[in-house]
Amino acid sequence: MTVAEAGCTVPRQFSYTTRPYAAVDDATGAPIGLDEIDLRVRWLLDLIGAAQSELVSRLWQPATFDTLTAGRDSQGRRLPAQGHVTAARLGWNPSYPTGVYVPSRVTRVVTAQAVGTLRTLAYRDHAISALSARFDPATRRLAPPTAAGDYVPAGFARGVARHLAARSRRAESASHERLRITDVQTPPRTSVMARLAAADKQLSQIAVTDAVMTLTVKLPTYEAPAGRAHWRRVRLTAAIPPHLHTRAITDWHLPTLVLDHRGLLLRCAATEQIPTADLSGGATAVGVDWSPATLGAAAIVTERPDGLVSDYRGFTYDDRGLGIKLARLQAEGQHLHRKAARLTRLAATAPPEVRAELEGKIAVLDAHRAAVGVKRGKINRELAFHFARHIVEYAAAAGAAVIGVEDLTTLETRGHGRVNNNRAAQSARRKAVDALAHTATGAGVTVVSVPARGTSALCPGCNETLSRPGGYHRAWCAKCKVGGNRDHVAGVNLAKRALLGRRAAIRKRGQNPQIRIAEHAPVRQCRDKTSPTPSRPRHRRVRRSVPTATPQAGVNQRRIVPAPRASVWDTVKPAPASHVVTGSREVRTSPTSATSVAGSMSYVDAARRRSSPRRRTSAPRPS
Known part of the structure; x- marks a missing residue:
């Protein structure tokens, strides 16, 4: 048991x-109307937001981050975990407009949120300080770390190095300066x-x-x-x-x-x-590889008495076109950001009347960019949970007890070009992992993180480097005579590492179990089909919501009327006509599109004119 x-x-x-x-x-x-409740909540949020922004701006200095990094107050006592208690001990009190009364419990909310923001940025301040100390202005490179505490992720280190190099070019000097986060950025805008x-x-x-x-x-x-x-x-x-x-x-x-x-x-x-998750039970694991083409792909490895076997037939997730939509929104948001930055530079040296006009345009661009960000967040959440549901169903059908995903802290997209690297780096992988862990727990499956290095480049059988005879997306091992899709082969490697290292997994509170050592054992290709066939919904070629024209009796339709264009959203089942929307103020039904109705009526009128006999009309004779 x-x-x-x-x-x-x-x-x-x-x-x-x-x-x-x-x-x-x-x-x-x-009873109170919901519109009045919205207004009163807005007054509360305005008080909290203004006080929090003022407190963060007042505390934006190196001494604040030194205190938070040390974790001790002026008397050497350890700072408590609660943010409002820490602020009270250190004397960090927000200020409000004159004549405004705010309860002390609301002040607790303000200080707790402000201290939480500053504690999050304390790590960034320590990393920037350590990297600036290791930066050489002459060579514009970072020296290797000397202590274990100086290690930072490679992507973050490269970003800081680029900023330091640009700063040294602007200064046109080789002075060795130790920077802090207050020298690099302004106080953040809080939610x-x-x-x-x-x-x-x-x-x-x-x-x-x-x-x-x-x-x-x-x-x-x-x-x-x-x-x-x-x-x-x-x-x-x-x-x-x-x-x-x-x-x-x-x-x-x-x-x-x-x-x-x-x-x-x-x-x-x-x-x-x-x-409680039991990693020792079960002999089947699913490996999920993050793909630059789609969100992820999965493959299955089974442990048998004679070793590890797999059919090397993976499952590629279909994002229903959401990935293309996210890429389009990302490009639109970046375009708005560049345009707002250019107008900001122009407004800095413009006359007062032109500056006011430019500031109005900048405000509109910022609002549009925020709306694009909100839309991207909603699509990312929908994409993450849709991906998690498909992967969990795939694992449950295979009888897997473990799902191995790549460790995101060691995963970095490189070598695919600037556009593709940026697109893959901003994908919803972190949300997908959280959604996958949440969904898999309900099905009794454990999600573990495994090392990502070499999963797409090494053979699961002999652990040698794979060749690419068919391009980037194909992989082949001439020694083991196995291969296929690159992402499916990477999924086999991830599932193998999850099976071999599950008994040595490290558990931390609030995190998924981690496997930090990549063990190797040959995975033999099995001709038996071990992975299930995922169910794929069929696309409906005609929208049921679009009204179709009913032909008249006795009229021959000579012209074929084309069906409406199919959409990637047709895979979603239509909602029933009678349903209850919880928590909404109003349920509005979308009216029928006037364009589609007019188009269908035009087809009917044209058919009637063609089917009706033409009457010969003659001009009246002059009298």
Whole structure:
């Protein structure tokens, strides 16, 4: 009996989103409109955002990062993990406009978010300082690290080296200067949100009963509250998503308040109990290779008494055209960024009246670029969970207990050109790994990270370098007589390393198990089909939503009317006509396209004119 079968479970946190559909005043019980709730939440977020930006800008100095890196206060005591407690001990207090009253629990939210941002940038400050100390302005190269603590990822080191080289060229001197993050960049712009989990019950409370979440939060009643009476408690009612009703959830956490184009959004978190992962059980593993052509490809390796076998037939994920759409949005966002940067340089030396006009154009470009970023984030999330669902179904059909993915900390895209390298580097791999780990846990499969070096270049059988007889995407080993798609061969290597190193996996809290040593054992090609055939939805060639013209009885249609163009979105099943949208204010049905209706009617009119007999008309005779 394995550990998972014995009933041992471990807690795991996950996130979800929902929207309130009702609101009442906590004291009087009077209903409050959702538009008013959005306005009051906006006042709260404006107070928090302004105070947080002011505090981060005031603390943007090297002494702040020295204190956070050391982790000690002025008396040598260790700094606590809570951000608001650290800020209170160090005397980092935000400031508000004169005459505005803000409760102390809201101040906790401000300081917790500000300290969290500064702690995240403390690592970057330490890395920039260490790299600038190793940078040689004469050769414009970085010296190798001397201590283990000076190691930083290679991609980050190259980016800092390019910045230091450009700085030395502008200075036109070979002075050796140790830089800090405050010398390299300006204070970051923080996201406008309110993490209610940083406060206690005096600010907000949560209760979940019968798949309904009730959030009690204190909100301002005026844009500039002047006293305690201008803050009142409001009870927000939101529905729990249906896919969480059957989950073994033990704790519901306070959400984060965010405003988007639809209104108030609650970003919630919960803790559930999941079975303990048992890596020693199971004899089949799936390897997932990140591909530059698509998001990923998978292959299967099975452990038998006579060794490791695989049929070398992998599964390539079909992104339904989302990858092309992401590339287009990425190029559009970069174009907007370059255009805004050029207008910013022009506005720096322009006259006052021209500068005002340019600043208006820059604001429009920034808004468009932010909208493109939001759209990319939504597509990345959809792509990640769609990819995770297909890979988990593939692994479950093969009876695999382990899914091996490439370690993203050692993976770097190089050698494919500037455009392809940038496109692959900005793909949703991190989101795909998180979605894969979350989805696989529900199916009883464990996701482990394995070393990525050599998986696409070495033969799974003899561990020798593969040849490329058919180009970049093909791989062949003349010694073992095995080969095929490059990504499928890499998936076989990843699955092999996951099977061989699963008993030596390193576990860290909040991370997937890691295999840091790449062991080798020959993988024999098996003629038996060991991998399942993934189900592929068929594309519907005609959209059911487009109205078709009904031909009249007795009329011959001589001209063939072409069907509407097929789309990659036709693989998605249409939603039923009667459904309930949870948490939305309004359900709007999209009207039928006027262009498609007019086009179909034009075809019918043309057919009628052709089928009807022509009448001969003669000109009237002159009298």
